[in-house]
Amino acid sequence: MPDTQNNTNKPARPFVFINAAMSADGKIATIERKQTRISGSLDFDRMDELRATSDAIMVGIGTMLSDNPSLTVKSKERREKRLASGLPPNPVRIVVDSLARTPVDADIFKKGEGRRIVAVSESAPQEKAAHLAKYAEIITTGEESVDLEELLIELKNRGINRLMVEGGATLNWGLISEGLVDEIYTFIGNIIIGGRSAPTLVDGNGCISEFCRLRLISCEKLEDGIIIKWRVSPSSQAI
Numbered sequence: 001m002p003d004t005q006n007n008t009n010k011p012a013r014p015f016v017f018i019n020a021a022m023s024a025d026g027k028i029a030t031i032e033r034k035q036t037r038i039s040g041s042l043d044f045d046r047m048d049e050l051r052a053t054s055d056a057i058m059v060g061i062g063t064m065l066s067d068n069p070s071l072t073v074k075s076k077e078r079r080e081k082r083l084a085s086g087l088p089p090n091p092v093r094i095v096v097d098s099l100a101r102t103p104v105d106a107d108i109f110k111k112g113e114g115r116r117i118v119a120v121s122e123s124a125p126q127e128k129a130a131h132l133a134k135y136a137e138i139i140t141t142g143e144e145s146v147d148l149e150e151l152l153i154e155l156k157n158r159g160i161n162r163l164m165v166e167g168g169a170t171l172n173w174g175l176i177s178e179g180l181v182d183e184i185y186t187f188i189g190n191i192i193i194g195g196r197s198a199p200t201l202v203d204g205n206g207c208i209s210e211f212c213r214l215r216l217i218s219c220e221k222l223e224d225g226i227i228i229k230w231r232v233s234p235s236s237q238a239i
Ligand SMILES: NC(=O)C1=CN([C@@H]2O[C@H](COP(=O)(O)OP(=O)(O)OC[C@H]3O[C@@H](n4cnc5c(N)ncnc54)[C@H](O)[C@@H]3O)[C@@H](O)[C@H]2O)C=CC1
Pocket: 019, 020, 021, 022, 028, 029, 030, 032, 033, 034, 035, 036, 038, 059, 060, 061, 062, 063, 064, 066, 067, 096, 097, 098, 099, 145, 146, 147, 148, 166, 167, 168, 169, 170, 171, 172, 173, 174, 175, 199, 203
């Protein structure tokens, strides 16, 4: 029998959660879209624990190009704990990149051991995808942009059961609007960034009538900010 989601007839996908840090005014970066330190050291450590306990970490190409993250597990103890459980030191690192624009000198290729996946669409130039294939596994889905649902099913087939999404704003919208997110964790820090065009937690086209509904799991103080954990209500699909 094929694995399915929650007794629906949909094929199974991983458990998906978004983790992000935002300012008190809901921004995740400045108008220049440069990496902005919102979290304090305790929140970065919490993020590291989430990475270490996930099978894979996913970012969009916007984040890749603006922040050049390595997406590695930073704590040596956590990497060793993964190794002791028979896991590679780092989760699989995944970039959602419709046009195969990921630079081959990006830190995800230079830093840390482990698998990398670049998800491209059928519109990606063949030669660019072929070049990237020397550095990462390539998954092709969707015509113009990556078909996120198909991608998640393929990731599940490749053994990824717990997927951490680290943004950015457009990828978060893509996943949320298609009803592909289970939980959302945000650290809200004690700064105001402002700027009409600065990215927020979720950008994209936005909802008009049907909103993505959330259920509060918990809310706790951490340093000078708060961590809010939400469960996305089942069948919640934004329109
Ligand atoms: N404070 C925080 O926790 C974090 C902040 N950021 C910030 O977010 C910003 C980047 O966000 P964005 O520019 O929105 O880029 P993004 O990282 O969300 O990537 C979006 C891109 O993904 C690609 N994509 C392919 N298929 C897609 C689909 N089906 N749905 C959605 N996207 C798809 C498209 O090319 C799209 O432009 C940066 O300024 C970065 O610093 C990013 C991660 C965490």
